[in-house]
Amino acid sequence: MIDDIASQWAAAIDRGLDNDEQARLDAWLAQDRRHQGALLRARAAMSVLDRCRVLAGTDGAGDAAQQNRAGNDDDAAPFAGAPLGRRRMLALGGSGIAAALVAALSFSLWPRATTLGTDTGEIRRMPLADGSLAVINSGSELRLSFTEQRRDVALTRGEAWFQVAKMPDRPFTVTAGPVNVQAVGTAFSVRRGTLATEVIVTEGTVKVWSDRAPEGEFVTAGHHARITDAGVTVAALDGEAADRQLAWRDGRIVFDDVPLSEAAAEFNGYHVEQIVVDPAFADRRVIGSFHTDDINGFAAASAAMVGGRVVRDDKAIRIIP
Amino acid sequence: MTDDGEERLLHLVGWVGRHILPHERPLRKWLRSAFPTIDVDDVVQEAYCRISQLDRVDHIDDPARYLFRTARNIVLEQLRRERVVRIEAASGLVEMENVLVDEFSPERIAAGRSALQRVERLIDALPERARQIFRLRKIEDVPQREIAARLGLSENVVENEVARGLRRILQQMTEDEQSEMPLRRKPARLRREVRKQP
Numbered sequence: 370m371i372d373d374i375a376s377q378w379a380a381a382i383d384r385g386l387d388n389d390e391q392a393r394l395d396a397w398l399a400q401d402r403r404h405q406g407a408l409l410r411a412r413a414a415m416s417v418l419d420r421c422r423v424l425a426g427t428d429g430a431g432d433a434a435q436q437n438r439a440g441n442d443d444d445a446a447p448f449a450g451a452p453l454g455r456r457r458m459l460a461l462g463g464s465g466i467a468a469a470l471v472a473a474l475s476f477s478l479w480p481r482a483t484t485l486g487t488d489t490g491e492i493r494r495m496p497l498a499d500g501s502l503a504v505i506n507s508g509s510e511l512r513l514s515f516t517e518q519r520r521d522v523a524l525t526r527g528e529a530w531f532q533v534a535k536m537p538d539r540p541f542t543v544t545a546g547p548v549n550v551q552a553v554g555t556a557f558s559v560r561r562g563t564l565a566t567e568v569i570v571t572e573g574t575v576k577v578w579s580d581r582a583p584e585g586e587f588v589t590a591g592h593h594a595r596i597t598d599a600g601v602t603v604a605a606l607d608g609e610a611a612d613r614q615l616a617w618r619d620g621r622i623v624f625d626d627v628p629l630s631e632a633a634a635e636f637n638g639y640h641v642e643q644i645v646v647d648p649a650f651a652d653r654r655v656i657g658s659f660h661t662d663d664i665n666g667f668a669a670a671s672a673a674m675v676g677g678r679v680v681r682d683d684k685a686i687r688i689i690p
Numbered sequence: 691m692t693d694d695g696e697e698r699l700l701h702l703v704g705w706v707g708r709h710i711l712p713h714e715r716p717l718r719k720w721l722r723s724a725f726p727t728i729d730v731d732d733v734v735q736e737a738y739c740r741i742s743q744l745d746r747v748d749h750i751d752d753p754a755r756y757l758f759r760t761a762r763n764i765v766l767e768q769l770r771r772e773r774v775v776r777i778e779a780a781s782g783l784v785e786m787e788n789v790l791v792d793e794f795s796p797e798r799i800a801a802g803r804s805a806l807q808r809v810e811r812l813i814d815a816l817p818e819r820a821r822q823i824f825r826l827r828k829i830e831d832v833p834q835r836e837i838a839a840r841l842g843l844s845e846n847v848v849e850n851e852v853a854r855g856l857r858r859i860l861q862q863m864t865e866d867e868q869s870e871m872p873l874r875r876k877p878a879r880l881r882r883e884v885r886k887q888p
Contacts, residue, residue, distance in 0.1 A: 383852060384834035407739075409742040
């Protein structure tokens, strides 16, 4: 709307304003500070059109050379080394490469017991011999033991998500310490923590039981189970929340209104290098999605947002006032 | 307005046309991808507003960077007013410099040279009568009044064609297709006839 009026004024200025019109224009400009910007933009476009004259006439070389110079004077070099490339690779790794791996590996057979692990910051997608898929989060370890009758997976540490190939007579069981999660054909994640083990079911139904609660509970898609010494608590989880909690599979972390200190701790799980948040900023709440591999970007962005700065020493990346 | 002020303004208009307007499209594209939660139009509008208040521009060596920085500062001010910090948005701040590097790759500079041809193509894409008027006005430098006489139109009609054509050209010059972010697509704006008759 403002742009329409601004264009109209630019056209009027192009033919010449009388005093009365000039006064009305001044009043319009004074009315809203954005009007000035809009008129400048419209008049600038009008002036660009004048360059057609140059183009159609003798030479456009002068102008082109000027543009060229403006580009070359740019002191862009210090900013080279973008983390973008890595991210794109990670994003690709999530789809194309994984698909290729599935195709290549799903026909090979695992030895009867296999250990799969990830280093800090590493996320692996592993097709399993039975056609299931495991995505293993940073700093985690799985021990697989598959027989004709059963498929057993021990999560010795960390977190993993499983998409289980349907085999009604060959149950798929994930054990995380005292906790057991059993499925026949479904998708779920298991995260082994110090105080609790958490299970998120994204497809089908699983059975969850533990040493303390041997009778167990059935957990259906869209639900989240938290298993502690006190027992099993099941709660509904909307699709968005599930996506958020499983974003790590795509190399992302999603924060939804959590304290900066918590966000940093989550991030630190993917990196050897650690972020330390000054207590002054610890409670500032953050929302957002981030690439797990970009710890520097996360630190710089958080610091910019809370009005702090980043200092590095040999121990940590610190966000300080 | 004083003659001095008028001269300053003309200089600014020319400078913005040459050095700022060509970067508006990449700016919009960057804003849209880096800050999914902000109102891009609003930020761009505010950026032009700030530029319109500059007394002089000679000290700006790198107008594209200046434009991006101005927009970034506006976003930052907006974000700081929010209760909850959007890290997602903040990550865009970090990436600005990378975007700028991309913008000035040799291919981009080469593309900038053909900007003049593009402008001519924009005029050629206008409806018949507007195209005729723009060619006369902009390529042959015929005043609006004389164009009206030559084409047997009222001056008012010529002026309205110029306004409408300019709006259309401006849109095509600067607006991003938004094809990459279908979720953020705004409902199509209602096209209305320009009401203002200065």
